[in-house]
Amino acid sequence: MNFRTQKRLIYTLLTTQLTGCMVGPDYVKPPAITSNEFKEAKSWKQAQPRDTLPSKWWEIFNDARLNVLEEQVASANQSIIQAEAQYRQAQHLVQAAQSSFLPILTMTGTTSRFQAATGQSVAVPGIRNLFGTAASIAWEPDLWGSVARQVEANTGNAQASAATLQALQLSTQATLAQNYFQINVLDTQKALLDETALAYSKTLDIIKNRYAVGIVGKNDVMQAQTQLESIHAQSINLGIARAKLEHAIAVLIGKTPAELSLNPSPLYVKPPVIPVVLSSELLERRPDIAAAERKMAAANAQIGVAKAAYFPTLNLAATNGFQTTDITTLFTMARRYWALGPAGAAMTVFDGGTKNAQYKQAIDGFDASVAAYRQTVLTGFQEVEDNLAALRILEEETDVQHKAVEAANQALTLTTNQYQAGTISYLNVMTAQTATLSNRQTAVLLHGEQLMASVLLIKALGGGWNEKLLPTPEDATGERKWTDYLIFPTE
Numbered sequence: 032m033n034f035r036t037q038k039r040l041i042y043t044l045l046t047t048q049l050t051g052c053m054v055g056p057d058y059v060k061p062p063a064i065t066s067n068e069f070k071e072a073k074s075w076k077q078a079q080p081r082d083t084l085p086s087k088w089w090e091i092f093n094d095a096r097l098n099v100l101e102e103q104v105a106s107a108n109q110s111i112i113q114a115e116a117q118y119r120q121a122q123h124l125v126q127a128a129q130s131s132f133l134p135i136l137t138m139t140g141t142t143s144r145f146q147a148a149t150g151q152s153v154a155v156p157g158i159r160n161l162f163g164t165a166a167s168i169a170w171e172p173d174l175w176g177s178v179a180r181q182v183e184a185n186t187g188n189a190q191a192s193a194a195t196l197q198a199l200q201l202s203t204q205a206t207l208a209q210n211y212f213q214i215n216v217l218d219t220q221k222a223l224l225d226e227t228a229l230a231y232s233k234t235l236d237i238i239k240n241r242y243a244v245g246i247v248g249k250n251d252v253m254q255a256q257t258q259l260e261s262i263h264a265q266s267i268n269l270g271i272a273r274a275k276l277e278h279a280i281a282v283l284i285g286k287t288p289a290e291l292s293l294n295p296s297p298l299y300v301k302p303p304v305i306p307v308v309l310s311s312e313l314l315e316r317r318p319d320i321a322a323a324e325r326k327m328a329a330a331n332a333q334i335g336v337a338k339a340a341y342f343p344t345l346n347l348a349a350t351n352g353f354q355t356t357d358i359t360t361l362f363t364m365a366r367r368y369w370a371l372g373p374a375g376a377a378m379t380v381f382d383g384g385t386k387n388a389q390y391k392q393a394i395d396g397f398d399a400s401v402a403a404y405r406q407t408v409l410t411g412f413q414e415v416e417d418n419l420a421a422l423r424i425l426e427e428e429t430d431v432q433h434k435a436v437e438a439a440n441q442a443l444t445l446t447t448n449q450y451q452a453g454t455i456s457y458l459n460v461m462t463a464q465t466a467t468l469s470n471r472q473t474a475v476l477l478h479g480e481q482l483m484a485s486v487l488l489i490k491a492l493g494g495g496w497n498e499k500l501l502p503t504p505e506d507a508t509g510e511r512k513w514t515d516y517l518i519f520p521t522e
Contacts, residue, residue, distance in 0.1 A: 053176025054342070055335020058183075058328045061401050063408040066310050071419035083306055084495040089208055091303045092482075096296065097211050100284060104204050107285030111203060114196040121189035122509030128185045129508070131178040134170035139163075139352075162361050165352025175342045180335035187329030189507035194322035197496055201318065205490040207283045209483055210276045215298040216479035217273045220472060222297050224266040227468050231259040234447075238457070251457040258461055262468075302422070302481040305488055310412070316493030317411050321501055323404040330393070330400040337393040340386050343378035411491065418488035425484060429477045436474050439467040 085091070089101045105111060141163040173179060235255040241247045281291035314320050348371075355366040379386065446463040449455045514521040 052174060053179055053335060054338045055176070055180055056331060058331045060324065061327070061404070063314065063405050065314070065408065066412055068310050069307065069412075069415055069419060071416045071423060072307055083308065083497075084489060084492060086495040088489050088495045089204065091305070092208075092300050092485075093303075094211075094300050096293075097208065100207060100211065100280065101204055103284040104207060105200055108200075108203055108283055109285055111196070111200050114192075114199050118189065118192040118196050119509065121185070121192040122507060125182060125185040125189050125508045126511060126515070128178065128182040131171075131181070132173060134168050137167045137169070139165050139167070159356050160358070161354065161356055162358045163352060163354040164361065165350055167348065167350045169346065169348045171344060171346050174345060175339040177336055177339035180332045180339065184329040184332035184336065186504045186507050187325045187327075187332060189509075190502055190504075191322045191325035191329065193502050193507065194318045194325060197318035197500070198322060201490055201494040201496065203283060204494070205486050207280055208486045210280050210283070212298070212300070212479060212482040212486070214273055214276045214280075214293060215296055215300070215482075216475060217269050217276070218295040219298040219475050219478075221266050221269050221295070223468075223471055223475060224262055224269075227464075228259060228262045228266065231255065231262060231464070234460075235259055246453070247457070254457055254461060258464070298475065298478055298482075300482060302426075302478075302485045305422075305485060305492070307415075307419070307488075308492055313411055313415065313492070314408060315498045316496060317491075318493065318496050320404070320407050320411055321498050323400070323407040325501075327397070327400040327404045330397040334390070334393045334397055337386070337390040340379075340389065343376045345374075345376050347374050348372060414491035415488065418484050418491055421484040422481065422488060425477060425481045429474070429481065432470065432474045432477055436467075436470045439463070439470045443467045 087098075087101070089097055141161075143161045144158065145161070146158045235252070238247060238251050238255045242249060242252050277291060277293055278288035280293070281288045284291070308316055350370045352368055353361050353363075353366045354368060355361050355363075360366055443460075443463040443466075446455065446460050450457060450460045512521075
């Protein structure tokens, strides 16, 4: 029988024998306010065949560089590393609570040198030495389940900590993906501006030649020059936002901004088809909802802890030791002594209302956790609906915008031909150029917004997580070696 099995057996026996009368309510998960279906999913183009998101959800975007960046988040992001340490801390709190099931063993050794007072009746007069050693054991049976409820509460908090860790990891990965696609949008915008600047530069050369032969006035040249320099300024200005996003990505993967440099990469990723879970499954898919539910279970257990404080406590003790005036005979049976006790029961009869206040506080804490859980569920449904609607509307808007771009390109071609024929002024050309550039930029931004909404929808659906990944109560306890029961650190 290995140590882990022995530990499980010890705890099972103790909890079975000592917590037969557990006070406080047993946990029953309160119902949440849910929806029978997602309103915005009625016209949603579902993946075929219906499937769930993979754990590495970012791979559905088919971007190799994004995959490399995302893989670094879990192991290098400092906030996630902090959350992992907090989870381990929560596991050790469970272990600390479980230790209260077991008795406390104390060993003491004493030595003294003294002389009895004058007139005191003693067997051996004069100066004497007294040596002693003893082993004492003290135990407080968990008659009312206070310890068991505290273990239950700490276990729920540990599971909530694990779910919070997963929620943070999902949020961090989603933020990185959003920043990455925003950089792609900026790179695409810059490429568009550079392409436009090249076209404007050629147009400026034509206008200068026409001005040289007296076909157009100086005003046309200056207007074309102004428009070209304005495009150059816009292109340079994009660098500010890009640099900030690149720095943010570096921090997300645990690096300094100086350690990361992303080469320009225009936007080529298409919004993927995202499998949407049934509305009834959403509560099982989101780690933040699981964390809120586990906190609710922990708060329920705290009611039992507070209620157990009303009842008397029983303390049992025993001592076995040796005592002598001659250290050479210390460990002989003639010098042995033992004692059973003291054994006592204690019950508070008046505390100024402290226990009542603590009990009501525990109930209020549970009520607050129920409201927090239900609010988290509602927020989850809202986020799914928001991004389903956003993707549906953005798809419609993108189709219309593509038509607007085609119309603007045709209008620019006609206007340019008319200007070259001398039938209209250059101001008309500038207007058509501005409209074309604006519509093309809008198309790029819409593409970026589709990708952002896709990431947010994946996040809202839990990013491939499900409640089966939540640690069991035994896993939430953490591994415990036999050396952990020693009274000094071994690591």
